[in-house]
Amino acid sequence: MAVKTIQWKNDRVIMLDQRLLPHKEVYRVCRDYNEVAEAIRNMVIRGAPAIGVAAAMGVALGMLKAPEKTFDREFDRVVLTLGKTRPTAVNLFWALQRMRDVYSRNRSKGVESVKRALRDEAQKIFRDDIAANKQIGKYGASLMRNAKQIMTYCNAGALATAGYGTALGVLRALKESGSHFEVFVNETRPFLQGARLTAWELKKEKISATLITDNMAGYLMQKGKVDAVVVGCDRVAANGDVANKIGTYTIAVLAKRHGIPFYVAGPTSSIDINCPSGNDIPIEQRDAKEVSHLFGKPLAPKGMKVFNPAFDVTAQDLISAIITEKGVINPPYQPNIRNYVSY
Amino acid sequence: MAVKTIQWKNDRVIMLDQRLLPHKEVYRVCRDYNEVAEAIRNMVIRGAPAIGVAAAMGVALGMLKAPEKTFDREFDRVVLTLGKTRPTAVNLFWALQRMRDVYSRNRSKGVESVKRALRDEAQKIFRDDIAANKQIGKYGASLMRNAKQIMTYCNAGALATAGYGTALGVLRALKESGSHFEVFVNETRPFLQGARLTAWELKKEKISATLITDNMAGYLMQKGKVDAVVVGCDRVAANGDVANKIGTYTIAVLAKRHGIPFYVAGPTSSIDINCPSGNDIPIEQRDAKEVSHLFGKPLAPKGMKVFNPAFDVTAQDLISAIITEKGVINPPYQPNIRNYVSY
Numbered sequence: 077m078a079v080k081t082i083q084w085k086n087d088r089v090i091m092l093d094q095r096l097l098p099h100k101e102v103y104r105v106c107r108d109y110n111e112v113a114e115a116i117r118n119m120v121i122r123g124a125p126a127i128g129v130a131a132a133m134g135v136a137l138g139m140l141k142a143p144e145k146t147f148d149r150e151f152d153r154v155v156l157t158l159g160k161t162r163p164t165a166v167n168l169f170w171a172l173q174r175m176r177d178v179y180s181r182n183r184s185k186g187v188e189s190v191k192r193a194l195r196d197e198a199q200k201i202f203r204d205d206i207a208a209n210k211q212i213g214k215y216g217a218s219l220m221r222n223a224k225q226i227m228t229y230c231n232a233g234a235l236a237t238a239g240y241g242t243a244l245g246v247l248r249a250l251k252e253s254g255s256h257f258e259v260f261v262n263e264t265r266p267f268l269q270g271a272r273l274t275a276w277e278l279k280k281e282k283i284s285a286t287l288i289t290d291n292m293a294g295y296l297m298q299k300g301k302v303d304a305v306v307v308g309c310d311r312v313a314a315n316g317d318v319a320n321k322i323g324t325y326t327i328a329v330l331a332k333r334h335g336i337p338f339y340v341a342g343p344t345s346s347i348d349i350n351c352p353s354g355n356d357i358p359i360e361q362r363d364a365k366e367v368s369h370l371f372g373k374p375l376a377p378k379g380m381k382v383f384n385p386a387f388d389v390t391a392q393d394l395i396s397a398i399i400t401e402k403g404v405i406n407p408p409y410q411p412n413i414r415n416y417v418s419y
Numbered sequence: 420m421a422v423k424t425i426q427w428k429n430d431r432v433i434m435l436d437q438r439l440l441p442h443k444e445v446y447r448v449c450r451d452y453n454e455v456a457e458a459i460r461n462m463v464i465r466g467a468p469a470i471g472v473a474a475a476m477g478v479a480l481g482m483l484k485a486p487e488k489t490f491d492r493e494f495d496r497v498v499l500t501l502g503k504t505r506p507t508a509v510n511l512f513w514a515l516q517r518m519r520d521v522y523s524r525n526r527s528k529g530v531e532s533v534k535r536a537l538r539d540e541a542q543k544i545f546r547d548d549i550a551a552n553k554q555i556g557k558y559g560a561s562l563m564r565n566a567k568q569i570m571t572y573c574n575a576g577a578l579a580t581a582g583y584g585t586a587l588g589v590l591r592a593l594k595e596s597g598s599h600f601e602v603f604v605n606e607t608r609p610f611l612q613g614a615r616l617t618a619w620e621l622k623k624e625k626i627s628a629t630l631i632t633d634n635m636a637g638y639l640m641q642k643g644k645v646d647a648v649v650v651g652c653d654r655v656a657a658n659g660d661v662a663n664k665i666g667t668y669t670i671a672v673l674a675k676r677h678g679i680p681f682y683v684a685g686p687t688s689s690i691d692i693n694c695p696s697g698n699d700i701p702i703e704q705r706d707a708k709e710v711s712h713l714f715g716k717p718l719a720p721k722g723m724k725v726f727n728p729a730f731d732v733t734a735q736d737l738i739s740a741i742i743t744e745k746g747v748i749n750p751p752y753q754p755n756i757r758n759y760v761s762y
Contacts (some may be wrong), residue, residue: 092520098720181759185575245433260726263710263718265608265632271711271719279720286724289608289710290634295731298668325633325641326669329676367606367632368712375606376614377622381604381629 078280079234081126082133084199087140089133091121094235098276109138109154115166116161119267123236124310124346125205128167131158132198135175139194144187151179163358164319164387166311166348171201202238208401209240216246216306216341216399223304226250227260227293230321231273232308232341242341243306244277246399251283255371259285260302262293266366266384290323293358297334305331309398313352316392316409317354322385328394335394344400345359349417353390362386421623422577424469427542430483430657432476434464441619452481452497459504462610464641465609466579467653467689468548471510474501478518482537487530494522506701507662507730509654509691513736514544534615548581551686551744552588559589559649559684559742560596566647569593570603573664574616575651575684585684586649587620589742594626602628603645605636607664609709611728626663631664640677652685652741659735659752660697665728671737680739689745692760697732705729 080103083090089106093117104120106112112134115121121130139147155172162168167414175194182193220226221233225245241248249258259278259294264270270285278285288296296302301345305327309321318324318340331338351357368375376382398405402416423446426433432449438461439445444610447463449455455477458464464473481497482490495533498515505511518537525536547712563569569590576587583588584591590602602621607613614630631639639645648670654662661667674681711718719725741748745759 099717262634263608265634268718271723275719275723279723282725286723286726287710287719288726289665290632291605291608291669292726292728292731294669294672295665295728296726298731321637322632325632326637326673330669330672333672346493367630368506371716373714374442374632375611376618380614380618380622381627383631383635383639385635385638388635388641 079239079277081235081237081239082121082129082202084202085135087137089137090158091115091130092235093120093182094122094273095119097272106137109134109157112137113157113161113247123231124167124233124308125237126345127162127165127240128171128345130203130239131168132171132175132201134158135172136194136198136322139191140252142187147187162360164310164360167345170345172175174201179284185415204242205238205343209237209242209245211401212341212343212399213240213245213249215247215404216339217255219339219397219399219404220246220250220304220306221253221255224257225260225301225303226257227262227296227302227305227327228274229262229270229307229324230264231269231277233274233277235273235277236308242308242343244274246341247283247305248281251281258282260296261285261287262290262327263287264323265290269321293327294330297330297336302336304337306339306341309340309346310387311351311357312340312342312347312351312398312413313351313353315353316413316415317397317406318358318390318395319354319357319387320390321389323413324392325388328390332394338394339397339399340395342397344402344416347413347417350415354391357389359388360386400416422582422620424578424580424582425464425472425545427476427545430480432473432480434458434473435578436463437465437616438462440615449480452477452500456500456504466574467508467510467651468585468686469578470505470508471514471582471688472548474511475514475518475544476597477501478515479537481542482534485530490530496497505703507653507703510688513688517544538542545581548686549583551579552583552585554744555581555585555684555686555742556588556592558747559682560592560598561746562682562740562742562747563589563593563647563649564598565597567600568603568644568646569600570605570639570645570648570670571617572605572613572650572667572670573607574612574620576617576620578616578620579651585651585686587617589649589684590626591624594624602626603639604630605633605666605670607631607666608633612664634656636670637673640673640679643644645679647680647682649682649684652689653685653730654694654696654700655685655690655741655756656696656700657692657753657756658696659738659750659756661733661738662697662700662702662730665731665735668733670730671733675737680735682740682742683738684742687745687759690756690760692757697734700732702731703729
C-alpha cells in the first residue's frame, strides 16, 4: 500500500496526520486510547471506514494494560470514550459493537485471552476493510466502465479507509482495468478534503484530475463534462437515504437535474438498518472556526455568526445505486437493502 | 453613504480596494484610465454595476488630458482598453456605449466640451445607479415582505454598485421598512465575496447574518431555514437566463427542488436584449491560483490542474422574478423583458 492511513505496530497505533496533507506527511503515534479518541475527534484521521478501524484499534490499545481487577469497568470506559468522538459515521459504532462481541465471547477465558482477541479483531477489521474496498472497486468499475468524466466529492479514498478506498477504490479499479478517464475533484469546504486529500491520492495514483470549488459542479454538468458521480458514505439508512460529507446532497440534486448517474460506494458496515431514514441520522455540528478561518487567519469579519454542519443527507430518490462489497444495491432500496446488511 | 465603493474626486477616481476587505479599508487612487482598467481586471472593484461606473469614470479620466490632435484616436484606445477588462458583466459595455453616445453628441462642440460632457456623464451614471438601486430595494422589499429567512450569494451590495446595492439593496430596504429577518450568506468560493464583502456590509448595516460555506445551502433548505433567495446579476439575456457569480445556478436548482422563490435583482443596464439566451453570454475563465491558493498559500498539491469559471448561467425556468428599478419582471420573460430594456 502506498498510503498508510493507519497501522498497528509494536502495540502502538500509527496514523498519517491528514490535517497536514498534502504538504507534509507526518505520522502520529498513539500510545493509549485517549490519544486515538483525540485523533478521531480532531480529524487526524477521518472517513467513516477509517474511523471504524481507528476505534477498534483504540479499544485493543486501551485494554492492553488494563488491570484484571477493573478490567470490565475499564472496557466500558474505553468503548464509551471512543463512541463519543464523532456521531454521524455508523462504522464507528459498528466497529465498537464488533469489539464488544469479541469481548463477550472471550471474557470467560481470562483477561490475557481477551486482550489477544481484541487485538486480533482490530487487525481483522483492518484487513476486512481493505478486502471490502477491493470488492467495491470491482463492482463499481464494472458499473462505471463507460464513464470517461467522473466527479467525486470529499475524500473516500485510501485515506478514508484502511487502505484502498470506496469511491476512489472504484477509480483505482477502473484504472487497473485499463480505462481512461478524467476526474473532477470538488475541493469540499470547509475542511478541503477534496483539494488536500483526494487530489493528493489521485496524483500519487497518476489518475488525471482537475480541481474545482464546490460551487462549480453545476457548471460542469451543464456543459456536459460529467458522465457519472461517485461518492462515499458515512451512514446508509434502511430506506436508502445516505449521510455523507456536507455538500453531497447538492451534487446529487444537480446530477438528478442533468440525468447523470449518482453512485454511492461504501462497505456494508456503513448500512444502519436500525435507522429508518435520513431524518434519524445525527448530523455533527463542528466548530465555527473551520468555516471562518483558514491557516489560522480569519476569512470573515470578526464575530460573524457561522453555521457548520459536517454532513448532510441525500434522499434515496437521488441515488442511482449503492456499491458495496457484497454487490450493487439497486432501487427500490427499502426492500433490497436488507439482503446486504452486515449486522 | 457608509460604503464609498468608488468616487470621482479632484479629477481622480478613488476606489475602496475590495481585495483587502474585511480586514483593511484601503482606498486606491487611479490617476489614469490604465489604472482604472487594471483595478477592474484585478478585482480591486467588482460587481456588474460598479464595473460599469468604474469604466465610465475611466473613460472620463482617460480623456481629461488627451491632446486635441489625437483626440479621436485616444478615445478609441481608452474605450477599447476598458472594454477588454472583463467579459461577462454587460454593464461594462452598456456604460461604455453611454460614453460613446455622449462623445458623438458633443464632438462637434470641441474637445473641452467633450471632456466636460464625459465627466458629467460618468457622474450621472454613478448617481443613476444609486437611484436605480433604491428603486430595486423598494420593489424587492414589497415582493419579499414576508420572508424571514433570506439567502443571498456572492456580493450584490453597496460594494458591487455605486453605493446601495441590488440584492443587498433589497435587504436594506426591507430593514428600513421595519421587517425582521435573518440572512444566510454563502461564502462564495474562490474569491469569498460572501464571507468577506457581504458579511462586512451586513455587519455595518446591523442586519443579522450567518455565514455558511457554499455547499451548506442545500442542507439549510432541507431543514426549512430558507424562505427566499435573492441574488444579483452580471447579465440578463433576452429570454431571462441570468449570468451571475459561479455557483448561483446551483443555489437556483436547490431552491427549485425545495419550492423556494429565487429572485434576481439588478438594474435594467444588466439586461442584454441582443443576447438571445444564456448560451450566448461569454463566461470569464480566471487564474487557477484563485482556486488552488489562499493567502498566497497552496491548498492543493503542487501542479494540480484547476478549472476556474468566474460565472455560470441560471436558466430562466429557475427564476421566480427579476427585480429592476422599473418594476418586477415576471415570467414569461421572453415577451415581458422587452418592456424593461434600457438600451
